[in-house]
Amino acid sequence: MSSDPYSAEVRALFAAAEHGGVLDDASCAAVEDQGVRISLFATVEEGIVTRLRFQAWGCPHVIAAAEAFCAEFEGCAASDLLEFSVSGLMQSLSVPVEKSGRILVLEDAVRSLGSIVCGASEH
Amino acid sequence: MSSDPYSAEVRALFAAAEHGGVLDDASCAAVEDQGVRISLFATVEEGIVTRLRFQAWGCPHVIAAAEAFCAEFEGCAASDLLEFSVSGLMQSLSVPVEKSGRILVLEDAVRSLGSIVCGASEH
Amino acid sequence: MTDRGQMIYMDYAASTPVDPWVVEAMTALMTADGNYSNPSSTHAAGRRSVEYIAHAAGQLASLLNTAEDTLVWTSGATESDNLAILGTAHYRRERGQHVISMRTEHKAVTDPLSELERHGFEVTWLDPDATGLLDIETLRAAMREDTQLVSIMHVNNETGIIQDIQSIGALCRENDTLFHVDAAQSCGKLPIDLTALPVDLMSVTAHKMYGPKGIGALYIADRKGVHVEPLLFGGGQQRKLRPGTLPAQQIVGFGATAAIAQSRSNDDFRHLTALRDRMWAGIRDIPGVTVNGDVANGFPGILNVSVEDIEGESLLLALEPLCVATGSACSSKSQEPSYVLRALGRSDALAQSAIRFSFGRPTTAANVDVAIELYRNSVDRLRRLAPGRAA
Amino acid sequence: MTDRGQMIYMDYAASTPVDPWVVEAMTALMTADGNYSNPSSTHAAGRRSVEYIAHAAGQLASLLNTAEDTLVWTSGATESDNLAILGTAHYRRERGQHVISMRTEHKAVTDPLSELERHGFEVTWLDPDATGLLDIETLRAAMREDTQLVSIMHVNNETGIIQDIQSIGALCRENDTLFHVDAAQSCGKLPIDLTALPVDLMSVTAHKMYGPKGIGALYIADRKGVHVEPLLFGGGQQRKLRPGTLPAQQIVGFGATAAIAQSRSNDDFRHLTALRDRMWAGIRDIPGVTVNGDVANGFPGILNVSVEDIEGESLLLALEPLCVATGSACSSKSQEPSYVLRALGRSDALAQSAIRFSFGRPTTAANVDVAIELYRNSVDRLRRLAPGRAA
Numbered sequence A, B: 001m002s003s004d005p006y007s008a009e010v011r012a013l014f015a016a017a018e019h020g021g022v023l024d025d026a027s028c029a030a031v032e033d034q035g036v037r038i039s040l041f042a043t044v045e046e047g048i049v050t051r052l053r054f055q056a057w058g059c060p061h062v063i064a065a066a067e068a069f070c071a072e073f074e075g076c077a078a079s080d081l082l083e084f085s086v087s088g089l090m091q092s093l094s095v096p097v098e099k100s101g102r103i104l105v106l107e108d109a110v111r112s113l114g115s116i117v118c119g120a121s122e123h
Numbered sequence C, D: 001m002t003d004r005g006q007m008i009y010m011d012y013a014a015s016t017p018v019d020p021w022v023v024e025a026m027t028a029l030m031t032a033d034g035n036y037s038n039p040s041s042t043h044a045a046g047r048r049s050v051e052y053i054a055h056a057a058g059q060l061a062s063l064l065n066t067a068e069d070t071l072v073w074t075s076g077a078t079e080s081d082n083l084a085i086l087g088t089a090h091y092r093r094e095r096g097q098h099v100i101s102m103r104t105e106h107k108a109v110t111d112p113l114s115e116l117e118r119h120g121f122e123v124t125w126l127d128p129d130a131t132g133l134l135d136i137e138t139l140r141a142a143m144r145e146d147t148q149l150v151s152i153m154h155v156n157n158e159t160g161i162i163q164d165i166q167s168i169g170a171l172c173r174e175n176d177t178l179f180h181v182d183a184a185q186s187c188g189k190l191p192i193d194l195t196a197l198p199v200d201l202m203s204v205t206a207h208k209m210y211g212p213k214g215i216g217a218l219y220i221a222d223r224k225g226v227h228v229e230p231l232l233f234g235g236g237q238q239r240k241l242r243p244g245t246l247p248a249q250q251i252v253g254f255g256a257t258a259a260i261a262q263s264r265s266n267d268d269f270r271h272l273t274a275l276r277d278r279m280w281a282g283i284r285d286i287p288g289v290t291v292n293g294d295v296a297n298g299f300p301g302i303l304n305v306s307v308e309d310i311e312g313e314s315l316l317l318a319l320e321p322l323c324v325a326t327g328s329a330c331s332s333k334s335q336e337p338s339y340v341l342r343a344l345g346r347s348d349a350l351a352q353s354a355i356r357f358s359f360g361r362p363t364t365a366a367n368v369d370v371a372i373e374l375y376r377n378s379v380d381r382l383r384r385l386a387p388g389r390a391a
Ligand SMILES: Cc1ncc(COP(=O)(O)O)c(C=O)c1O
Pocket: C013, C014, C075, C076, C077, C078, C079, C106, C108, C153, C155, C156, C157, C182, C183, C184, C185, C205, C206, C207, C214, C216, C330, D243, D244, D245, D246
């Protein structure tokens, strides 16, 4: 039984946050809710998300989740963003229940990003 | 401040109790009160108390006081016994107030012994 | 007399030395390179304290065969008894305001019960038989619809008598009455299986079992209707049942104490039995000597004997450098004869001559032999010093 | 991060390591050749324990310039606060059922006061000024005929603000109102002269001043009308005010702690002032940084800073391996912003970014320099990671 509120994975993602930052000339979705602010930036080529970046204001779980999302979804199909659900991350990062509301803000941001990039590619 | 309920003097008197015992062919006074029993034995020659012995059932202060009395009054005038007061012993042995009633039993015994030996010598 | 070098300590029922391993575990939690952090802190150092405390809870829980979260840390058995009794009584006030206990309980139980009486509760004080044992039929007869709590100790601190808490608890369950057990004297010494026992609340303390003073615990069964209201209010520690910064070094000390007890209690029991039997064999032939309790069935760490026509305080002094108790340590400052022994039917005179020898891990057969000799000589000497009854 | 070797502990307001001399004094009272006897026992070993305890009482009494018999040993400041507040309130119920305190008090004071409210008492909760200080005129205006007790802490555990207990006490005396002071954070650190101060009840605890956890004391002035009713009932120890076997090793530890504090507190104060000033000089130019409290007049062991537009929990994690607190240790498990900082008028956002750096004897200037760098870098990094407000 560990009393550490952060798993080793959360600690690593938070500490590195390699995808933190902005992308110029990219699609961007921003959501603010539950005291959390998340902006996501994506470049898409031929239906594939080539680069992802995030900015986030929130607790370590929010930042770690945003980082985990970016790391995982670079290289995936843009349409996958529309289906994104945080439930996998909630588990793999052992997010405590009382924080689930905040993590759902990431889901909103990703889906909103998905609509933007998919909508854009439809044109 | 010492929390020892017994002074060094009480301890020494209680441990030795050299005058504990009985005297045959002697005057004897016995008193029982306050849950304490004291018997005193005296031999008197020409108005002088030559030997004193005690028996006592009681707390260490009672036994120490009886011993101190015997040690002090061997060699004194028999008439001194009639004036005996425990107040000196109460002080020198640091008897706690709640025990003063018990020590007064010794005073009764000594005075009673005094009347006996003085009455006897008057004959 | 006052030279400690010569002292022979035979008052383990009052308190015990702390096992050196326990001292080591405690020291490690105090010094600058240790884990002195406040367990309420969220940072890494605080979390480490939490883990140490959880480990200790596991050790005590294992000794008592219960789950860790049934244990609340307190400052000792006195506080545990108060929390159990006052805390339950108020919580279950609606259930009834009748409580049953015994006249032979420790002050840490009788005093909070008297406090309840002052607040309108009714307490039935049961008398034991001549050995100190509670007859289960006496308890059954006292049980009422409105009896909300029964508080009976496991091992009596003066006589060592062991109550049948299994049967008492079973009777309480029949009546939907909570059952509190003061196990200050038995924890770590007799087998206690809280998963099997019908006990709802149990008080334990470390300093009677080779642990530090000032740390205890209250077991609160995880069972519907079992709950206590807190006596202290504050930072919310321990699910608000008992707030205050958790004294990590004390708790870790108690945990280590429990772990050692678990592995040693069988050996301890054999050791104590041999000592108690040796002591009793060495003095039982003294005219007028009687046991307070029951040598055959009592806890062997305690041998309480009275002797006719001997003044207790003088006997105690004559026994020096033996450190033993008259009555219980807690009431021994008063000159009154023990209320526990009076409840066993002893006369004032016999009760006030009582000496409690209590043995421990460090006690040797040689210590016992010295005690036997001192006791025999002291009784002999004081008898010779005493005037005949008809003097 | 979880490697303790790297930790930099800056949470001395939550708890402190125990001074090695204190550990030594405690160890001597625990082991088999020590004085482990129950101080309630009348034999030589018990009397020796009593003497050790009396010596320790003398040490703490000397630190506070009071008489030994004004001190009651407890399990810590939480219990002392409860005993002071619940114990007096009930004793003085006839005098009036109005109590005055502040919103910035520790939970160990606010929670027993809330308990009083549940039992029909009325509590006036005063607000401080923006630095945390109580304006004496605010208190005067709240005073009533039926105000029986005022409870105001000495040094605030979150901000380090020092209340003017001399003036507050004087006002209480005018009104025949008792004055309780929670001095958990100031005892052994600021001069406290109980012979001169108009204080009736004072709570202290050892573990904030390099002593063991789980031992505290309550000062009860030897003055007409000052009395507490006990919360625990039992063996009659401590004039029945707080029964239970006296935890000799804990008490002796507290005594030694007090003696060391008395000789060191001036040096400590200078040391802490230098560290606090160095820390503040190193971070004060960060845009949006503000002090919670008052650097000029606060206790220098504590520096509490908020910073605009930073999420507190992420800041705390980014600061590792620095061990610091957000809000108070006691409430830091909840995610709510500190009620103390809210009472100072801080917004939720500012309050939740607050970090309490607290320094101690072992803290070095080099530790502070690392803390400065970590704080600057962390704020910088989290700001770069955050989206603009209008994003
Ligand atoms: C049976 C019993 N209950 C309670 C206590 C009180 O325990 P503590 O000293 O831990 O408060 C004791 C010992 O003093 C005891 O023997």
